[in-house]
Amino acid sequence: MFFIACLVLGSVVGMTAIYFAIRAPTLGSIVGVFLASFPILMSIVFYTTFKESKPPLGDIQVKVGDAIMPITAVYGDGETFRLDDLQGQRILLKFFRGAWCPYCSMELKMFEDMKPIFERFDVKIVALSNDAPMAALKHQQRDQLTHLLLSDPELKVIKQYGVEHHKALGGDGASSLTLFGLPFPTKMKYKPMAIPTSILIDEKGIVRWIDQAEDVRLRASEEKLTAALKDAFTD
Incomplete structure (x- = not known):
């Protein structure tokens, strides 16, 4: 809520600055208009996301107690990943929307902050989206993540697990703009x-x-995730 309040306040200030800049245009005011447009753009992106925040649930193909299905995806460097590579390893498999999604970015950063907790339970993070491999690699570098980020560009694994949002408004991970430490898509479709x-x-x-x-704006909290780890892996 604090972040949203800041966006609203920034948009109001930005529109006010643009109004006065247009009335008395100077070189400085043109620069001011450019800077003032950022919070307005961010607010538009968040508002659009709010309108399309409910994903279609109910098609997931696994349930608690099932054996996990095979996974074949792509590392950021283009090499092939298979789930068998992590045989015998506890895993948190995370399907996320993409490097362009600010909510996903915040969640994966939270996982990074929780690394000591995951290590205590010997759990490895494997995060997968349909970003291109290069976008996944840039995402990992941008947010300084130590998780394993995988690419599923043709949504084969996403469809296999029944976690596809068939038509949603999203951006391009390769062309996202980073503001205040969060990604914001510059192109939406x-x-x-x-x-x-x-x-x-x-x-x-x-x-x-x-x-x-x-x-899509709301994810499991650190407390909820920690409780799930304790419940699953504490004798």
Whole structure:
């Protein structure tokens, strides 16, 4: 809410600055208009996201107690990843919308802050979107993530798991603009993408916990995720 309040305040200040700049145009005022447009642009992006915040749920193909399905995806460097590469490893499999999504960025950064907790339970983060491999690599570098970020550009894994949002308004991870430490898409279009979904898998490949976002703006809190880890992996 604080961030949204800042956006609203910034937009009001920005529109006021643009109004006075237009009335008395100078070189300085042109620069001011350019800077003032950023909070307005960010507000438009967030408002548009709010209107389309409910993903279609109910098609997920795994449930708690199931054996995890095979996964073949692509590393940021273009090499092939297979889930068998992590056989015997506890995993939090995270399907996310893309590098352009500020909510996904905040969630993956939260995972990074929680790294000591994940390490205590010997859980590895594997995050997957339909970004191109190069966009996934840039995302990892931009947000300084140590998670394994995978690319599923043709949505094969996303469809296999039944977590596809068939038509949602989204951006391009390769051309996102970073403001206040968060990505904001500069180009938006309707396209398929993943529904934000977290799947906790034990060392035997069994699903222990599933969390899907009923609203793309809202994700599991650190407290909820920590509780899920304790419940799954504490004897």
